[in-house]
Amino acid sequence: MSQPTNQSWGGRFSEPTDAFVERFTASVNFDQRLAHHDIRGSIAHATMLAGVGVLSGDERDAIIAGLEEIDQEIAEGRFVWSAKLEDVHMNIEARLTEKIGITGKKLHTGRSRNDQVATDIRLYLRDAIDAVDSELLRLRTGLIELADREAATIMPGFTHLQTAQPVTFGHHLLAWHEMLARDQERLRDCRKRVNVLPLGAAALAGTTYPIDRHVTAELLGFERPAENSLDAVSDRDFAIEFTAFASLLLMHLSRMSEELVLWTSAQFAFIDLPDRFCTGSSIMPQKKNPDVPELVRGKTGRVYGHLMGLLTLMKSQPLAYNKDNQEDKEPLFDTLDTVQGCLKAFADMVPAIEAKADNMYEAARRGFSTATDLADYLVRKGVAFRDAHEIVGQSVAYGIDQKKDLSEMSLDELRQFSETIGEDVFEVLTLEGSVAARNHIGGTAPDQVRAAAQRARDALAQPHGAL
Ligand code: ARG
Numbered sequence: 001m002s003q004p005t006n007q008s009w010g011g012r013f014s015e016p017t018d019a020f021v022e023r024f025t026a027s028v029n030f031d032q033r034l035a036h037h038d039i040r041g042s043i044a045h046a047t048m049l050a051g052v053g054v055l056s057g058d059e060r061d062a063i064i065a066g067l068e069e070i071d072q073e074i075a076e077g078r079f080v081w082s083a084k085l086e087d088v089h090m091n092i093e094a095r096l097t098e099k100i101g102i103t104g105k106k107l108h109t110g111r112s113r114n115d116q117v118a119t120d121i122r123l124y125l126r127d128a129i130d131a132v133d134s135e136l137l138r139l140r141t142g143l144i145e146l147a148d149r150e151a152a153t154i155m156p157g158f159t160h161l162q163t164a165q166p167v168t169f170g171h172h173l174l175a176w177h178e179m180l181a182r183d184q185e186r187l188r189d190c191r192k193r194v195n196v197l198p199l200g201a202a203a204l205a206g207t208t209y210p211i212d213r214h215v216t217a218e219l220l221g222f223e224r225p226a227e228n229s230l231d232a233v234s235d236r237d238f239a240i241e242f243t244a245f246a247s248l249l250l251m252h253l254s255r256m257s258e259e260l261v262l263w264t265s266a267q268f269a270f271i272d273l274p275d276r277f278c279t280g281s282s283i284m285p286q287k288k289n290p291d292v293p294e295l296v297r298g299k300t301g302r303v304y305g306h307l308m309g310l311l312t313l314m315k316s317q318p319l320a321y322n323k324d325n326q327e328d329k330e331p332l333f334d335t336l337d338t339v340q341g342c343l344k345a346f347a348d349m350v351p352a353i354e355a356k357a358d359n360m361y362e363a364a365r366r367g368f369s370t371a372t373d374l375a376d377y378l379v380r381k382g383v384a385f386r387d388a389h390e391i392v393g394q395s396v397a398y399g400i401d402q403k404k405d406l407s408e409m410s411l412d413e414l415r416q417f418s419e420t421i422g423e424d425v426f427e428v429l430t431l432e433g434s435v436a437a438r439n440h441i442g443g444t445a446p447d448q449v450r451a452a453a454q455r456a457r458d459a460l461a462q463p464h465g466a467l
Pocket residue numbers: 027031087113114117323325326327
């Protein structure tokens with residue numbers, strides 16, 4: 001052997017790695033983010049190895065002390081990363097050996113980077129899921145309180161983005177809340193499948209050492225060891241699942257963003273966002289742009305992209321580990337950063353939304369939004385629904401012509417279209433009457449909104465911040 005090769009696996013090589021290939025295959029630039037979790041995994045592994053007699057107590061203690069120092073060095077930015085050492089795992093192991101000598105090299109007994117990296121990602125993702133979970137709870141809490149405050153605020157409800165029927169703003173906000181409640185359920189379900197221990201699968205087939213995977217699982221807080229070593233080192237479906245959760249969450253946040261953008265426009269003017277969530281224009285002094293919701297809407301695309309990327313990364317891989325899997329980290333990390341940023345922005349912003357109730361009310365009034373109520377009224381008086389529809393259609397056409405909402409017409413005007421209409425019609429034609437009449441579970445009546453907000457609040461107060 002003429003020239004030095006990689007110290008971790010160079011034994012069978014006769015020439016050093018090409019300099020470009022070394023850079024091309026290295027992952028340390030991005031997988032150093034796993035360092036703390038890598039160290040946690042290694043400490044558990046060393047503890048288990050000593051428990052079954054593969055390491056002595058002294059060796060275990062030296063390894064743990066060395067790893068803890070390294071953890072500190074990394075946290076304080078004193079650690080020197082080397083691309084020559086390829087990835088986070090070998091950087092830490094080399095440093096350990098530098099610190100504690102030959103014992104450092106014993107840490108890798110009975111494991112491989114294949115089960116090590118799969119363990120690291122699961123540990124990392126599990127912590128990240130818990131952080132996302134808390135932020136989602138914060139957002140949901142803010143939405144529930146805003147909905148409760150705005151339980152009786154009337155706005156137009158839309159289908160096809162055309163004014164359809166009046167609804168309460170609180171009801172609209174609780175629709176958002178329902179979307180997020182399902183997202184949280186998906187997140188927690190995903191966590192169960194993340195929380196399984198790959199370590200012990202070694203390279204692919206398990207190891208000949210008398211390891212105890214239940215001990216390692218318990219030390220790391222995993223639910224159980226993975227059942228099959230080939231599957232444990234190879235599949236990244238748990239990361240795909242998280243990204244699928246994230247895609248649905250961002251899809252929901254994007255829909256909410258779209259509404260916030262519309263509502264802050266001068267044409268709608270339904271709400272105001274405080275200045276701290278907006279920016280101005282360098283050339284148009286009058287502008288106040290809803291950048292935060294716009295960006296959240298925009299960031300949705302990259303998360304969808306990561307979902308497609310990860311699915312494609314996995315789709316043709318034969319068992320077991322393949323280097324392809326090194327490509328799982330950047331999309332997963334970016335998905336996490338995006339989700340955390342968007343959730344924080346929303347959780348901070350939602351409680352600060354100011355409803356412009358007068359404008360909402362006016363918009364609902366202008367759009368003939370109680371037309372269905374008039375039809376229902378006629379049906380209650382014995383008119384067939386199709387005929388009622390026709391009568392109301394004629395009334396609306398008259399209203400457009402006369403620039404009058406249904407509730408602004410006199411009884412005589414209304415009776416031109418049906419003799420059945422009586423004085424009591426005005427109770428159903430008002431916006432307040434219209435929303436109050438939809439008084440059943442899931443309906444828009446203010447009382448129902450307050451009750452729904454209370455149910456949602458009670459559910460969040462459960463021990464698990466339940467769903
Ligand atoms: N950096 C690698 C990855 O992220 C770690 C595992 C490498 N294993 C191997 N046999 N080359 O997947």
